[in-house]
Amino acid sequence: MPYQIYSHTLPSATLGTQRILKAHHFGEQGARPKVYLQAGLHADEWPGFLVLNSLIKLLKEADDKGLIKGEIIIVPVANPIGLAQNFHGYIPGRFAFSDGGGNFNRNWPQLGEKVKKRLKGEVTGDAQENIGLVRSYIAQELAALPENTELQGMKKTLLALSMDADEVLDLHCSGEASMHAYVAQEFEDYFKPLLALLGAKVGLSELETGAASFDETNVSVWRTLKSDYAHLIPWGSRSLTLELRGENDISDDYANQDANALFDYLVLRGVVLGNAPEVDDSEVVYYPLDAMDLVKAPSAGIVCYSKNIGDPVEAGEVIGEVVDLMEDDVTASRYPLIARANGVFFARVQRRLVARGESIAKIAGREHLAFREIGNLFED
Incomplete structure (x- = not known):
């Protein structure tokens, strides 16, 4: 399937308003590996916007050359609701003004126990078959999620695009910071090459933060199931939150540097065909989040x-x-x-x-x- 852009309309919150999410699709639907990337879930964290804009350009060139092997979905602007919260020239995009307020990256729907009930008695000895079965039940539970409000619709749409991905990369930033990432303990070794390519020397490692954040939600089903089924259900999704330095660390130089690093990572994982980069991850250090x-x-x-x-x-x-x-x-x-x-x-x-x-x-x-x-x- 050639490169395509899909627009997803959110439920209208007020009379005469309508917001959309745009998703850029590369590769054949259902191809593996599948990687999902988004930026700006906290709508006042903008470096990822430009990084993904630059990455899309690189992927379009790769697509023209027939180099996309897997499937890639990019949502460069993940929170149009937060971006509309313009208060006298300032965009306070971390917390919602409506729908009960709250942090946009907290309390996402948890589907693990529901999928677990559906799966009971159907797990086989074929791990890949089990992954497909779990993904089908995740899709059914996602379809049943309510979308009575604009925020519910946004969360449901983003999860529908991401939850069947092999990898989910959620791009954020801090006020002022060095490049770092929040990584689940189970994925420390797996994501070390990504951190190294991005020049991150600090990784914050945790088992569960209790936040029910977007990246945790994408792996929560698998974590719930693995507690009962272990190796019979491998990780069907791995995710992390990338913190792209500070809020004002936005430039073409940074964007191109980070986009090239992400592109190299997609080559490393076999999502894009090419010569895999050599990665020295010796300077990446993980620190426990509770420390x-x-x-x-x-x-x-x-x-x-x-x-x-x-x-x-x-x-x-x-x-x-x-x-x-x-x-x-x-x-x-x-x-x-x-x-x-x-x-x-x-x-x-x-x-x-x-x-x-x-x-x-x-x-x-x-x-x-x-x-x-x-x-x-x-x-x-």
Whole structure:
């Protein structure tokens, strides 16, 4: 099948409005491996838009040469609802204004137990046959999901495009950060080449965050089934969240660099025909997500960092200060930001005016932190 673009219309939320999702399809439908990529689920995180735009150009050239072996679906703008939340020139696209609010990348529909009930008594000794059976039941459960609201329709559409993919790559970014990724523990080795190609040296590894995020939802069915069926049901999907540096790290140079890395990865996985790149992943280090220190502002005020993104830090070390502008004694108006983990300072909020108690910086550590709650590792 030649390259095609499909438009998916979302349920109309208000009179006279209508939003769409555009999906770019490469390769024959049903061909394997299948890879799904999207950007902008958090609608205020934009680097992925340009990266996928550049990747589509590369894939169109490959398609013209007949090099697409598998199936690739790209949704370069995954959240038109969030993009419409323009408030006096600012797009607060992380949380929904309507449909009960909430983080756009939390609380996605969980289908594992429903598929498990359908599958009971039908698992065979043929692992590939079982994968096909599970995918058919996933499709049936997806079709039964409600789409009474615009947000429900968006979630249902994105899952219908992604949940039968062998790999799901969800592109995000942080406020200010080095390239990093959130990866399920089971897939650390599998995705190490991807991180290396992208130049990411930090991977945050977790079993389950409790967030029911988009990337976790795509593998949740398989994780649920493997607890009962082990090797009889191999991983039918692997997913991760890529954090493409910071919000303002947007340029043609970055976009072309990252798009070429993703293209090389598709060649490496046999989705696109070509000479597989040699990958040195020796610099990629995984840090447990429950060992990540979320540094909180001890006071409201202006934050001044003394450490840079990518710097190593030690527990007890000061990485910056918050200046309380309302303090009467200006000589005693600075409050230190103290690291609680030995590791790497890899991300921070872009704003320099912060609120008391707000998580404003992230340090990837190696040892579990007692104050980090397993199953509730994302605070927002």
